[in-house]
Amino acid sequence: MAGFELMNKHTFEINTTPGASPGTFARIAAGITNVEPNNNEELSQDRYLDGDGYGETDVIGAQTVLTFTGHRKYGDAAQDFIFSKLLELGPSRRTEFRWTEPDGGIFEGECTIANISGPSGDAGSKGEISFEIHFNGKPNYIPPTP
Template sequence: MAKNKNALRKHYIGPYKEATPDTPPTAEEYLWLAKGLKTSSPENDEETDDSAYFDGDGTKEEMVISKRRGRTFEGHRDYSDKAQNFVAEKEDEVGDDLVVWYKEVSSDGKTQKEGLARLSEIEIGDGEASELETIKFKVVWTRKPKKSAVVPG
Protein backbone atom coordinates (compact mmCIF):
# COMPACT_ATOMS: atom_id res chain seq x y z
CA MET A 1 0.00 0.00 0.00
CA ALA A 2 1.38 3.40 -0.99
CA LYS A 3 1.87 5.88 1.82
CA ASN A 4 2.40 9.59 1.27
CA LYS A 5 3.76 12.34 3.49
CA ASN A 6 1.52 15.25 4.44
CA ALA A 7 3.84 17.61 2.57
CA LEU A 8 2.63 16.09 -0.72
CA ARG A 9 -0.92 17.40 -0.10
CA LYS A 10 -1.06 20.84 -1.71
CA HIS A 11 -3.15 23.77 -0.42
CA TYR A 12 -3.91 26.90 -2.44
CA ILE A 13 -5.70 30.14 -1.62
CA GLY A 14 -6.90 32.74 -4.06
CA PRO A 15 -8.91 35.94 -4.35
CA TYR A 16 -12.69 36.04 -4.53
CA LYS A 17 -13.98 38.45 -7.16
CA GLU A 18 -17.47 39.81 -6.58
CA ALA A 19 -17.89 40.53 -10.32
CA THR A 20 -17.34 36.83 -11.15
CA PRO A 21 -18.38 34.99 -7.97
CA ASP A 22 -18.55 31.50 -9.50
CA THR A 23 -15.23 31.69 -11.33
CA PRO A 24 -12.24 30.21 -9.51
CA PRO A 25 -8.89 31.98 -9.67
CA THR A 26 -6.51 31.18 -12.50
CA ALA A 27 -3.44 29.05 -11.81
CA GLU A 28 -1.41 32.28 -11.63
CA GLU A 29 -3.83 33.84 -9.11
CA TYR A 30 -3.83 30.84 -6.76
CA LEU A 31 -1.14 31.08 -4.08
CA TRP A 32 0.48 27.96 -2.66
CA LEU A 33 0.15 27.73 1.13
CA ALA A 34 3.44 26.12 2.03
CA LYS A 35 6.41 28.34 2.82
CA GLY A 36 6.99 28.58 6.58
CA LEU A 37 3.88 26.55 7.39
CA LYS A 38 4.67 23.56 9.60
CA THR A 39 1.27 22.06 10.40
CA SER A 40 -2.10 21.65 8.77
CA SER A 41 -5.00 20.32 10.82
CA PRO A 42 -8.48 19.38 9.62
CA GLU A 43 -11.34 21.59 10.78
CA ASN A 44 -14.50 19.50 10.70
CA ASP A 45 -17.82 20.50 12.17
CA GLU A 46 -20.87 18.29 11.78
CA GLU A 47 -24.44 18.83 12.90
CA THR A 48 -26.33 15.61 13.51
CA ASP A 49 -29.83 14.47 14.34
CA ASP A 50 -30.61 11.24 16.18
CA SER A 51 -33.84 9.49 15.23
CA ALA A 52 -35.34 6.06 15.75
CA TYR A 53 -37.75 4.64 13.16
CA PHE A 54 -40.51 2.05 13.38
CA ASP A 55 -38.98 0.08 10.51
CA GLY A 56 -35.93 -0.51 12.72
CA ASP A 57 -35.60 -1.97 16.20
CA GLY A 58 -35.96 1.36 18.01
CA THR A 59 -32.23 2.08 18.04
CA LYS A 60 -31.49 5.69 17.21
CA GLU A 61 -29.59 6.41 14.01
CA GLU A 62 -27.27 9.35 13.78
CA MET A 63 -27.82 11.32 10.57
CA VAL A 64 -25.40 14.03 9.49
CA ILE A 65 -27.55 16.98 8.40
CA SER A 66 -24.85 19.62 7.97
CA LYS A 67 -21.10 19.50 7.51
CA ARG A 68 -18.40 22.17 7.42
CA ARG A 69 -14.82 21.33 6.46
CA GLY A 70 -11.54 23.13 6.13
CA ARG A 71 -8.07 23.45 7.68
CA THR A 72 -6.07 25.32 10.27
CA PHE A 73 -2.52 26.23 9.28
CA GLU A 74 0.33 27.12 11.64
CA GLY A 75 3.94 28.03 11.11
CA HIS A 76 6.54 30.78 11.03
CA ARG A 77 5.66 34.14 9.49
CA ASP A 78 7.61 34.75 6.27
CA TYR A 79 7.21 38.28 4.93
CA SER A 80 8.54 37.27 1.51
CA ASP A 81 5.77 34.72 0.91
CA LYS A 82 2.85 35.92 -1.24
CA ALA A 83 0.36 33.43 0.23
CA GLN A 84 1.14 34.42 3.82
CA ASN A 85 0.97 38.10 2.85
CA PHE A 86 -2.44 37.52 1.22
CA VAL A 87 -3.73 36.04 4.51
CA ALA A 88 -2.03 38.70 6.67
CA GLU A 89 -3.68 41.49 4.66
CA LYS A 90 -7.06 40.12 5.80
CA GLU A 91 -6.15 40.03 9.50
CA ASP A 92 -8.43 42.96 10.41
CA GLU A 93 -11.20 42.25 7.89
CA VAL A 94 -14.72 41.04 8.72
CA GLY A 95 -17.70 39.58 6.88
CA ASP A 96 -17.47 39.03 3.15
CA ASP A 97 -14.00 40.58 3.00
CA LEU A 98 -12.77 37.24 4.39
CA VAL A 99 -14.22 35.20 1.51
CA VAL A 100 -11.55 33.48 -0.61
CA TRP A 101 -11.15 30.51 -2.92
CA TYR A 102 -9.53 27.43 -1.39
CA LYS A 103 -8.20 24.41 -3.26
CA GLU A 104 -6.76 21.23 -1.77
CA VAL A 105 -4.95 18.68 -3.96
CA SER A 106 -4.65 15.11 -2.65
CA SER A 107 -1.21 13.79 -1.72
CA ASP A 108 -1.20 11.47 -4.75
CA GLY A 109 -1.86 14.48 -7.00
CA LYS A 110 -4.89 12.85 -8.65
CA THR A 111 -7.89 14.66 -7.15
CA GLN A 112 -8.68 18.11 -5.88
CA LYS A 113 -11.43 19.84 -3.92
CA GLU A 114 -12.12 23.48 -4.68
CA GLY A 115 -14.64 26.07 -3.61
CA LEU A 116 -15.44 29.29 -1.83
CA ALA A 117 -14.18 29.49 1.72
CA ARG A 118 -13.88 31.93 4.59
CA LEU A 119 -10.72 32.87 6.47
CA SER A 120 -10.87 33.25 10.25
CA GLU A 121 -8.78 33.18 13.42
CA ILE A 122 -5.84 34.94 11.74
CA GLU A 123 -3.13 35.36 14.37
CA ILE A 124 0.30 36.82 13.62
CA GLY A 125 3.11 37.05 16.15
CA ASP A 126 2.86 35.01 19.30
CA GLY A 127 5.33 33.63 21.80
CA GLU A 128 8.47 34.57 23.63
CA ALA A 129 10.85 37.29 22.44
CA SER A 130 13.50 34.72 21.48
CA GLU A 131 11.12 32.71 19.27
CA LEU A 132 10.43 33.20 15.57
CA GLU A 133 7.28 35.14 14.74
CA THR A 134 4.33 32.86 14.02
CA ILE A 135 1.28 32.82 11.79
CA LYS A 136 -1.91 30.85 12.34
CA PHE A 137 -5.21 30.90 10.46
CA LYS A 138 -8.24 28.84 9.55
CA VAL A 139 -9.86 28.46 6.12
CA VAL A 140 -13.24 26.71 5.90
CA TRP A 141 -15.31 25.98 2.81
CA THR A 142 -18.64 27.83 2.90
CA ARG A 143 -20.37 25.05 0.96
CA LYS A 144 -19.53 21.60 -0.32
CA PRO A 145 -16.37 21.89 -2.45
CA LYS A 146 -16.32 20.61 -6.00
CA LYS A 147 -14.28 17.41 -6.28
CA SER A 148 -12.54 16.75 -9.59
CA ALA A 149 -9.58 15.06 -11.21
CA VAL A 150 -6.40 17.13 -11.38
CA VAL A 151 -5.67 18.07 -14.97
CA PRO A 152 -1.92 18.07 -15.62
CA GLY A 153 -0.81 21.52 -16.65
Protein backbone atom coordinates (compact mmCIF):
# COMPACT_ATOMS: atom_id res chain seq x y z
CA MET A 1 0.00 0.00 0.00
CA ALA A 2 2.74 2.40 -0.94
CA GLY A 3 1.62 5.99 -0.39
CA PHE A 4 -1.50 5.03 1.58
CA GLU A 5 -1.25 5.21 5.35
CA LEU A 6 -3.67 3.32 7.57
CA MET A 7 -5.87 5.34 9.90
CA ASN A 8 -4.23 3.67 12.91
CA LYS A 9 -1.07 5.63 12.04
CA HIS A 10 -2.82 8.87 13.07
CA THR A 11 -2.43 9.90 16.71
CA PHE A 12 -5.23 11.76 18.50
CA GLU A 13 -4.57 13.20 21.98
CA ILE A 14 -6.68 15.15 24.46
CA ASN A 15 -5.46 17.17 27.43
CA THR A 16 -6.96 15.59 30.55
CA THR A 17 -5.70 18.41 32.79
CA PRO A 18 -7.04 21.56 31.12
CA GLY A 19 -5.45 24.75 32.34
CA ALA A 20 -2.31 22.97 33.55
CA SER A 21 0.97 23.71 31.83
CA PRO A 22 2.15 21.73 29.88
CA GLY A 23 -0.95 19.55 30.43
CA THR A 24 -1.40 15.79 30.40
CA PHE A 25 -2.20 14.47 26.95
CA ALA A 26 -3.89 11.06 26.75
CA ARG A 27 -4.18 9.18 23.47
CA ILE A 28 -7.66 8.61 22.08
CA ALA A 29 -7.28 5.12 20.63
CA ALA A 30 -8.43 2.31 22.91
CA GLY A 31 -11.88 1.12 21.86
CA ILE A 32 -12.10 3.63 19.01
CA THR A 33 -13.07 2.04 15.70
CA ASN A 34 -13.65 5.09 13.50
CA VAL A 35 -12.88 8.80 13.24
CA GLU A 36 -14.46 11.18 10.74
CA PRO A 37 -12.86 14.63 10.32
CA ASN A 38 -15.10 17.31 8.84
CA ASN A 39 -14.43 20.98 8.21
CA ASN A 40 -18.10 21.87 8.82
CA GLU A 41 -17.89 24.56 6.16
CA GLU A 42 -20.27 27.49 5.88
CA LEU A 43 -20.98 28.37 2.27
CA SER A 44 -22.17 31.48 0.48
CA GLN A 45 -23.89 30.40 -2.72
CA ASP A 46 -24.86 33.23 -5.01
CA ARG A 47 -26.25 33.67 -8.53
CA TYR A 48 -25.47 36.80 -10.46
CA LEU A 49 -27.04 38.17 -13.62
CA ASP A 50 -23.84 37.59 -15.59
CA GLY A 51 -23.79 33.90 -14.64
CA ASP A 52 -26.64 32.85 -16.96
CA GLY A 53 -28.54 31.38 -14.00
CA TYR A 54 -25.59 29.41 -12.69
CA GLY A 55 -24.27 30.00 -9.21
CA GLU A 56 -20.90 30.26 -7.56
CA THR A 57 -19.74 29.22 -4.13
CA ASP A 58 -17.40 30.76 -1.57
CA VAL A 59 -16.39 29.11 1.68
CA ILE A 60 -16.96 31.87 4.24
CA GLY A 61 -16.51 29.98 7.49
CA ALA A 62 -15.47 26.64 8.94
CA GLN A 63 -14.92 24.67 12.11
CA THR A 64 -12.85 21.51 12.20
CA VAL A 65 -14.82 18.73 13.91
CA LEU A 66 -13.72 15.13 14.48
CA THR A 67 -16.39 12.53 15.23
CA PHE A 68 -15.17 9.42 17.07
CA THR A 69 -17.10 6.15 17.36
CA GLY A 70 -16.24 2.87 19.00
CA HIS A 71 -16.67 0.97 22.24
CA ARG A 72 -16.51 2.25 25.82
CA LYS A 73 -13.31 1.16 27.56
CA TYR A 74 -13.42 1.96 31.26
CA GLY A 75 -10.01 2.70 32.75
CA ASP A 76 -8.74 4.37 29.59
CA ALA A 77 -7.53 7.87 30.55
CA ALA A 78 -8.87 9.63 27.45
CA GLN A 79 -12.29 7.95 27.48
CA ASP A 80 -12.69 8.35 31.25
CA PHE A 81 -11.94 12.08 30.93
CA ILE A 82 -14.34 12.55 28.01
CA PHE A 83 -17.18 10.64 29.67
CA SER A 84 -16.62 12.52 32.96
CA LYS A 85 -17.89 15.57 31.03
CA LEU A 86 -21.21 13.95 30.01
CA LEU A 87 -23.33 16.11 32.34
CA GLU A 88 -21.12 19.19 32.24
CA LEU A 89 -21.90 22.36 30.32
CA GLY A 90 -20.01 25.48 29.31
CA PRO A 91 -16.30 25.96 29.94
CA SER A 92 -15.90 22.60 31.70
CA ARG A 93 -16.22 20.91 28.28
CA ARG A 94 -13.17 22.82 26.95
CA THR A 95 -9.60 21.55 26.78
CA GLU A 96 -6.79 21.15 24.24
CA PHE A 97 -6.50 18.61 21.43
CA ARG A 98 -3.69 17.39 19.20
CA TRP A 99 -3.90 15.37 15.97
CA THR A 100 -0.62 14.05 14.55
CA GLU A 101 -0.72 12.73 10.99
CA PRO A 102 1.43 9.81 9.79
CA ASP A 103 3.81 12.22 8.02
CA GLY A 104 4.39 14.15 11.27
CA GLY A 105 2.11 17.11 10.53
CA ILE A 106 0.25 18.29 13.63
CA PHE A 107 -3.09 20.05 14.09
CA GLU A 108 -3.50 21.39 17.61
CA GLY A 109 -5.51 23.89 19.56
CA GLU A 110 -8.30 24.55 22.01
CA CYS A 111 -11.38 22.41 21.65
CA THR A 112 -14.79 21.58 23.05
CA ILE A 113 -15.98 18.02 23.68
CA ALA A 114 -19.52 17.74 22.27
CA ASN A 115 -22.31 15.25 21.60
CA ILE A 116 -21.08 12.60 24.04
CA SER A 117 -23.26 9.51 23.57
CA GLY A 118 -23.38 6.03 25.06
CA PRO A 119 -22.45 3.48 25.98
CA SER A 120 -25.38 1.77 24.29
CA GLY A 121 -26.26 -1.36 22.33
CA ASP A 122 -27.55 -4.87 22.61
CA ALA A 123 -27.25 -6.82 25.86
CA GLY A 124 -24.55 -9.10 24.48
CA SER A 125 -22.49 -6.45 22.71
CA LYS A 126 -19.79 -4.01 23.66
CA GLY A 127 -21.10 -0.59 24.70
CA GLU A 128 -21.12 1.63 21.64
CA ILE A 129 -20.05 5.26 22.04
CA SER A 130 -19.58 8.41 20.06
CA PHE A 131 -18.32 11.91 20.79
CA GLU A 132 -17.06 14.90 18.89
CA ILE A 133 -14.05 17.14 19.25
CA HIS A 134 -14.75 20.67 17.97
CA PHE A 135 -11.68 22.86 17.48
CA ASN A 136 -12.37 26.36 18.79
CA GLY A 137 -11.05 28.63 16.08
CA LYS A 138 -8.60 27.66 13.39
CA PRO A 139 -6.29 24.86 14.57
CA ASN A 140 -2.59 25.58 14.61
CA TYR A 141 -0.89 23.47 11.93
CA ILE A 142 2.75 22.44 12.31
CA PRO A 143 4.05 21.00 9.03
CA PRO A 144 6.08 17.79 9.07
CA THR A 145 9.84 18.08 9.34
CA PRO A 146 11.36 17.21 5.94
